[in-house]
Each structure stands twice: as structure tokens, then as C-alpha cells.
Amino acid sequence: MEDLLHYHYDVDGGNFASAGEASVQVKRVLRQMGFPPDLIRRVSIAMYEGEINMVIHAKGGDADVYLSPEQIRVVLKDVGPGIKDVALAMQEGYSTAPDNIRSLGFGAGMGLPNMKRYSDEMTVESTVGVGTTITLVFNAF
Amino acid sequence: MIVYRHSVSLDADKCKGCTTCLRRCPTQAIRVRDGKACINPSLCIDCGECIRNCPHKAKKASFDSLDTLNHDKFLIALPAPSLFGQFANLDEADYLLQGLMDLGFDDVYEVAKAAEIVTEYTRRFLRRSDEKMRPFISTACPVVVRLVSMRFPSLRSKLLPITPPIEVAGKLAKERALREHPELTEDDVRTVFISPCPAKVSWVKNTPADKKCYIDYVVSMSDIYFRVLSKMHRDEVPQMETESGVVGISWASSGGEASALMNDKYLAADGIENVIRVLDDIETGHFPGLEFVELNACPGGCVGGVMAVENPFIARVRLQTLRRYLPVMRNYLTDDPNAEIPEAMLATRPGEYSSAEILNPDRATSFRMMMQIAQVKQKLPGMDCGSCGAPTCDAFAEDVVKGEAKLTDCVIRMRDILKRSEQEESK
Numbered sequence: 001m002e003d004l005l006h007y008h009y010d011v012d013g014g015n016f017a018s019a020g021e022a023s024v025q026v027k028r029v030l031r032q033m034g035f036p037p038d039l040i041r042r043v044s045i046a047m048y049e050g051e052i053n054m055v056i057h058a059k060g061g062d063a064d065v066y067l068s069p070e071q072i073r074v075v076l077k078d079v080g081p082g083i084k085d086v087a088l089a090m091q092e093g094y095s096t097a098p099d100n101i102r103s104l105g106f107g108a109g110m111g112l113p114n115m116k117r118y119s120d121e122m123t124v125e126s127t128v129g130v131g132t133t134i135t136l137v138f139n140a141f
Numbered sequence: 142m143i144v145y146r147h148s149v150s151l152d153a154d155k156c157k158g159c160t161t162c163l164r165r166c167p168t169q170a171i172r173v174r175d176g177k178a179c180i181n182p183s184l185c186i187d188c189g190e191c192i193r194n195c196p197h198k199a200k201k202a203s204f205d206s207l208d209t210l211n212h213d214k215f216l217i218a219l220p221a222p223s224l225f226g227q228f229a230n231l232d233e234a235d236y237l238l239q240g241l242m243d244l245g246f247d248d249v250y251e252v253a254k255a256a257e258i259v260t261e262y263t264r265r266f267l268r269r270s271d272e273k274m275r276p277f278i279s280t281a282c283p284v285v286v287r288l289v290s291m292r293f294p295s296l297r298s299k300l301l302p303i304t305p306p307i308e309v310a311g312k313l314a315k316e317r318a319l320r321e322h323p324e325l326t327e328d329d330v331r332t333v334f335i336s337p338c339p340a341k342v343s344w345v346k347n348t349p350a351d352k353k354c355y356i357d358y359v360v361s362m363s364d365i366y367f368r369v370l371s372k373m374h375r376d377e378v379p380q381m382e383t384e385s386g387v388v389g390i391s392w393a394s395s396g397g398e399a400s401a402l403m404n405d406k407y408l409a410a411d412g413i414e415n416v417i418r419v420l421d422d423i424e425t426g427h428f429p430g431l432e433f434v435e436l437n438a439c440p441g442g443c444v445g446g447v448m449a450v451e452n453p454f455i456a457r458v459r460l461q462t463l464r465r466y467l468p469v470m471r472n473y474l475t476d477d478p479n480a481e482i483p484e485a486m487l488a489t490r491p492g493e494y495s496s497a498e499i500l501n502p503d504r505a506t507s508f509r510m511m512m513q514i515a516q517v518k519q520k521l522p523g524m525d526c527g528s529c530g531a532p533t534c535d536a537f538a539e540d541v542v543k544g545e546a547k548l549t550d551c552v553i554r555m556r557d558i559l560k561r562s563e564q565e566e567s568k
Contacts, residue, residue, distance in 0.1 A: 005511050024421045033507045034499045037294030041424060048425035069508045114426075140504075 005029075005067040011051050011076075013060025022063045023047040026074075033067070039140055042118040043072055046136050049111040050076040056101050057081065058132065072138040074119075082128035090116065090124075145287075148203050148342035149187050153177050155199035160527030162191040162200065167413045168292075172540070173530035183497045186291070187343040188284045188413050188438045189447040202339030202448070205358040207365060210245075214331045215322065217314045218246040219307070222253040222385075222393035223337045223443040224362055225463055226456030228370065234390070234463060239379035243372040244365075246333070249381060250314030253389030256281075256306040257472035258313075260388055260401045262486050263303050265478065267402065267432055276408070276423065276431035277301045279398055280488060283344035284438035285416060291497045293420050301433075304488045306392065307334055307341060311355025312485065331357040335365055337446025338439060361448040386470040394457045395442035399435035401470075409435040411442050500543070513542045522553040 007029065009022035023044045030040045047063065054061040058080020066073040083089045089096075090112050097107025116122045121137035158176035170184035171191065178199070180191075192200040210216060218241045225234055238249045259281075267277065280286050280301045289296050311332045318330045334341060334356050341359055348354035391397030395411035408431055410419045416436045422428060439445035441453035449456065500507040517538040524534070529550040531537035540546035549555060 003512065005508065005515065020422065020425060020427070023425060027421070027424070028498065029511070031292070031294075031496045031498045032500050033511060034496060034502065034504050041295040044425050048427070067508070067511070069504045 003068075007065045007067075009063040009065075011054045011060045011063050011078075013055055013058065016055055019051050019055040020048050022051055026065050029065075029067070030072070033069070035072075035140055039072075039138060043074070043136075043138050046115045046118040046138075047074050047076075049114050050074070050134060050136070052106060053111045054078045054080070056097050056106065061131075070140055072140065074136040074138075075133065076136075077131070077133045079131040082130055082132055083124070083126040084128055086124050086126060145182060146343065146346040147180070147182055147185055147187055148339040148346065149180065149185060149189060149192060150201055150203065151178055151180065152199045152201050155197045157197050157199070159196070160532075161194055161196055163527050163530075163532040165190045165194040166532065167417060168288075169532050169536050171532070172545075173527075184291075186284050186287045186438075187340045189339050190413060192339070192447045202342065202361070204336070204339070204342060204361040204364065204448075205333075207360050207368065210333060210358060210360075211331070212245060215247045215318055215325055215329050216245070217248045217250055217318060217330065217332045218244075219250055219252050219310045219314060219332055219334045219356070221307075221335055221337055221341075221362070221443060222251075222256060222390050222397075223446060223449055223456065224335055224365075225253070225390055226393055226444050226460040227362065227366060227449065227451045228373070228459070230375075231373075231459065232462055233379075233466065234383035234385075235379040235381050236373050236375070237369070238381035238383060239377075240369045240373035242381055244369055248314065248318060250310055250317065250332075251383065251385050251389065252306050252310040252334070253383075253385035253392060254472055255310035255313060255389075256392040256398070257385060257389040257401075257470050258474070259303055259306050259309055259486075260398070260470075261472070261474045262482055263301065263433075264402055264404075265474070266301070266303055266482060267404070270432075274299065276406075276428065276434045278420075278423075279433070279435045281305045281307075281392070281398060281435075282437050282443075283340040284338075284413070285436045287340075287343075288416070288438075289420065293424055294496070295424055296420060299423075299434075300488075302488050303482070304486050305344075307344065308355060308488075309486070310334075315355055333358040333360055335360055335362055337362050337443050337449045339447065340438065362446070363448050363450050366450045383467070384471055386468045386472075387464045388470045389472070390460055390464055390467065393442060393460055394444050394453070395437050396435065397442065399433055402433055404432060406430060406432040407435065408433075409437075411437040411445065412440040413438045500539075510542050514538045517541050517548065520548065520554060521551060522557075524553065526553065528552045 012018050027044045058078035061078030064075045092113045093109040095107045095109035101107045119136040120139045123135045126132040156177045158173050162171050162178055168184045170181045171178050241249045278299050314332050315330050336359050345356045345359055388401040396409040399407040399409045444456035445453035500510045521534040529537050531540050541548055
């Protein structure tokens with residue numbers, strides 16, 4: 001891999017309150033680099049949704065952010081239960097979140113659709129029983 | 142570029158160069174250089190946390206002094222709602238207003254009165270606002286406005302576009318004086334805001350060039366406290382009568398402004414760290430369905446301002462006592478509820494966004510600097526001791542790359558290098 005800035009974050013699955021911390025830290029890096037406000041917002045929303053998903057479904061995971069002056073790539077990797085039907089999961093409003101999570105206002109079935117909506121490219125690799133890796137790409141011009 | 146004018150500064154003689162303010166500064170605007178704290182003006186938000194926390198009282202705020210007021214002018218006191226919570230046994234606001242008159246002011250215009258008018262316009266604005274633009278963020282706390290402008294670019298459009306109470310009070314106070322005293326000219330009238338915090342001074346100092354500021358002086362609450370206290374007499378019936386109700390007075394503490402909107406889709410947070418957390422969460426779209434967000438940089442709201450005299454929690458209790466005898470609201474809009482919001486009530490939006498944190502205007506250069514910062518970080522202990530003069534090892538790494546500090550300033554790293562060379566020698 002050629003010169004890319006790399007930031008790694010452990011997304012702590014045991015601590016629901018800490019979900020979203022990585023996206024806050026990434027936001028600061030993006031501001032320091034002078035990315036436009038709209039892009040920063042898209043990255044932070046998509047990454048936040050990804051973090052929440054990892055906490056709800058997979059007991060946490062790893063978030064890796066790779067930066068170049070032109071592109072932001074976010075890789076969210078977990079060893080959770082995997083997604084049975086990715087196409088179904090991508091539909092707005094489809095959710096498998098448990099009731100206790102829904103009672104907190106999460107699990108509305110907008111996580112994956114929002115990640116798709118706010119990123120320029122999104123790939124989902126998931127194997128049931130093995131885990132899920134989601135890659136989000138954002139282009140800055 | 143417009144230079145932001147601050148109100149928080151350092152008294153270098155008192156500064157011991159300790160690391161207390163470094164750690165407490167929410168925007169990491171302070172560094173200790175040559176044994177003294179320095180505040181980076183492009184990052185400082187005038188929140189006053191350094192004043193609050195400095196053990197040596199070396200941080201100060203620039204206020205106007207009561208002694209320098211020109212009594213040849215028609216002086217109008219504009220007491221902040223939080224002033225009403227500062228006095229023990231004050232069960233009627235009238236005594237305080239009379240005390241201000243007896244102190245030499247020619248009139249008193251309560252900011253709480255203006256706050257009720259702002260509440261009315263806010264209700265009107267929110268009712269007609271685009272759902273997609275919500276939630277709107279209160280602009281009464283100048284620290285929050287500056288913080289959002291600097292650090293939360295995507296939330297700038299969510300700042301409530303209604304003129305804050307301090308400004309409304311100044312304008313209406315002057316208009317009333319000219320109306321009631323036809324012999325006065327505009328130049329004869331001066332308004333004096335009595336403030337719980339230095340941020341209001343900055344607000345006044347940084348009035349946009351194309352806007353008129355209706356506040357002429359800002360004096361601190363602690364400056365006026367004892368003087369007005371000595372003028373407040375229980376045995377004399379005050380001639381002044383308060384013109385605000387529960388709603389206006391309630392703006393003094395956190396949740397007061399928001400709850401007055403008679404709408405439960407609001408959030409109120411106070412304390413600068415909490416404020417930052419809430420803004421981060423709003424930016425990620427975390428709070429669907431909210432209409433209004435009230436944020437106060439000080440703990441407990443304005444009663445927690447660094448220039449307030451009384452403990453904020455006690456001040457809050459006192460306000461509850463005071464409110465008991467007041468009507469809910471005394472200032473209503475009487476025009477057509479569907480009328481446009483007048484120009485004078487609309488606040489100007491903050492100017493063009495420019496990140497105060499940006500490393501270099503050229504992104505490729507910033508990128509190279511970020512690479513270097515990552516490399517420097519690996520050489521640092523990560524214990525955030527502050528001995529180098531930066532609040533954290535990460536901040537120090539940035540300073541090194543920006544050329545503002547030298548790697549040798551890290552005493553922990555130097556100690557390790559020294560130890561290693563000693564070991565080499567003894568071999």
C-alpha cells in the first residue's frame with residue numbers, strides 16, 4: 001500500500017455509550033486536513049452508523065480509516081454473526097435489532113441504507129457465523 | 142480576515158506555568174511557553190474555563206469597571222437574568238432593580254424582559270421552520286455560537302436566527318429612554334450590561350461591522366455585587382417594578398430558554414464538555430425529532446458563569462423562590478402571529494467557515510504534515526503529562542510538525558534517551 005494515512009480504532013462492543021467515539025476523532029483529523037464540511041458530515045454519519053451496528057450486532061470490532069488528499073476509505077470489520085441476506089438488510093426500515101436497543105432509539109433499520117446514501121462507494125462482505133466487513137469510500141475533489 | 146477579539150487574557154506575573162489550564166481548555170488553545178501560559182486567539186472561545194480553574198488566579202477577563210462609567214450620560218443597567226439568583230433573601234426582584242437605580246443608574250431594562258420577547262419570536266420561528274432544518278440551536282450563549290462556527294461547520298445553518306436577548310434588551314432600552322425623555326439624543330444614552338461571563342464581552346467586541354451594537358459597556362457581576370447589595374434596603378418599598386415573568390427569569394439557568402417554548406421536543410445541555418458532546422452527536426444525526434437545542438457553556442447555565450458570585454446550584458434555588466410570585470410571562474407579541482419576523486429580530490449568520498484547526502490551506506501539504514505528526518507520535522510516551530507545554534502528546538506532535546515546539550521539549554523522552562546512554566556507558 002502506498003503512502004496513506006492510517007488510523008485504527010477499537011470499537012468497544014461492551015460499552016454502548018462509547019459508540020460513535022471513533023467518528024468524532026476522525027472528524028477532527030478531517031477538519032485538520034481541510035476537507036469540505038459536507039464531506040466531513042457524510043463521513044461522520046456513515047461511520048457513526050457503522051460503529052453503532054458493530055456494537056449492536058457484533059460485540060464491537062475494528063474501524064480503520066485510510067486517507068489520501070483525495071479519498072477517505074473506512075473499513076469496518078467485525079467477527080459477529082454476519083448478515084444472512086445483504087439485499088434485504090440494505091432496505092430502509094429492515095432491522096434485526098433487539099427490543100432493548102430499539103427502546104434506546106436505535107435499530108430503526110436505517111443504518112446500512114444511510115451508510116450507502118452518505119458514501120460514494122460501499123461494499124459489504126459478510127459470511128454468516130464468520131463476520132462482516134464493510135468498506136466505505138468517499139471521494140474529495 | 143476578521144480578527145476575533147477576545148476578553149480572556151493572562152496575567153503573566155501571576156502565572157506559574159503549571160499545567161492546570163492546559164488540561165481544562167476544551168479547544169486545546171493554551172500552551173505553556175517559556176514558563177507562561179499563552180492563549181491561541183484563533184482557537185479560544187472565551188468560555189472562561191481557564192479563569193474558573195487557574196489555581197493562581199492568573200487568567201483574567203477584560204470588563205468595563207463601574208468606576209469608569211460616565212455619569213453625565215443617561216445610564217441604563219441591563220441586568221442578566223442570572224443576577225437575580227445571586228442574593229440571599231431576595232424574594233422580590235423589585236428590590237434589586239431599585240438597588241441598581243440607587244447605585245446611580247438612570248433606568249433599568251431587564252434582559253429577562255427581552256428574553257420573553259425572544260421566546261415569543263422563537264416559538265413563531267420554530268412553528269414555521271422547515272422540518273429538515275431542525276433542530277435549531279440556541280444562540281444566547283456566545284461561546285456556543287463561536288464553537289459551532291469554528292468546529293461544527295455543518296451545524297452553522299442550524300443556529301437560531303433570532304437576535305439574542307442581550308442585544309434586544311440594549312435596543313429596546315435605548316428606544317424607551319429616547320421615547321420617555323425627549324430631551325435626550327442617541328449619544329446621551331449608554332447601556333451597561335451586567336454579565337455573568339467574559340463571553341458576553343467578546344460578543345459585544347465582535348459585533349459584525351455591518352451591524353449596530355446596542356451595548357456600550359459590559360461590567361461583571363462580581364464587580365457590582367457588593368455595591369448593589371449595600372444599596373438594597375428591605376425597609377423601603379421599591380419604586381421599581383419588575384417587568385419580567387417566570388419565563389424571562391428562567392433563562393438564567395439551563396433548560397429555562399428551551400422549556401419556555403412549550404414544546405417537549407427540546408434538549409438542554411450545560412457545561413462545555415457536555416455541549417461539545419451534544420454537538421458531535423447532532424452532527425452525526427443522532428437526535429431525530431428534536432426541534433430545539435439549548436446549550437450553555439457554563440455548568441448549570443448562566444448562573445454558573447465565572448463572574449457569578451453565588452454557587453450555581455444555590456442561585457438556581459433562589460430563582461425558584463423568586464419566580465413563585467411572578468406571572469408566567471409578561472411580554473407578549475400583540476401583532477398578527479402570521480406576520481413576518483421583523484428585521485431587527487433576525488440575527489446575522491456567522492461569516493464564511495474557515496477551520497481554525499486546519500494545518501495548511503493546501504490539502505496535500507496538510508496530508509504530508511499529518512504523516513509527519515503520526516511519525517512524531519510514535520516517538521512520544523503517550524502519558525499526556527503536559528511538561529512540554531502542550532495538553533497532550535498528540536497536541537505536542539502537532540506543535541513539533543508545525544514548528545512551534547521541538548522534540549527535545551519532551552522531558553520523558555529525553556530522560557529515556559539519557560538512561561539509555563548511561564547504560565551504554567556502563568557496559
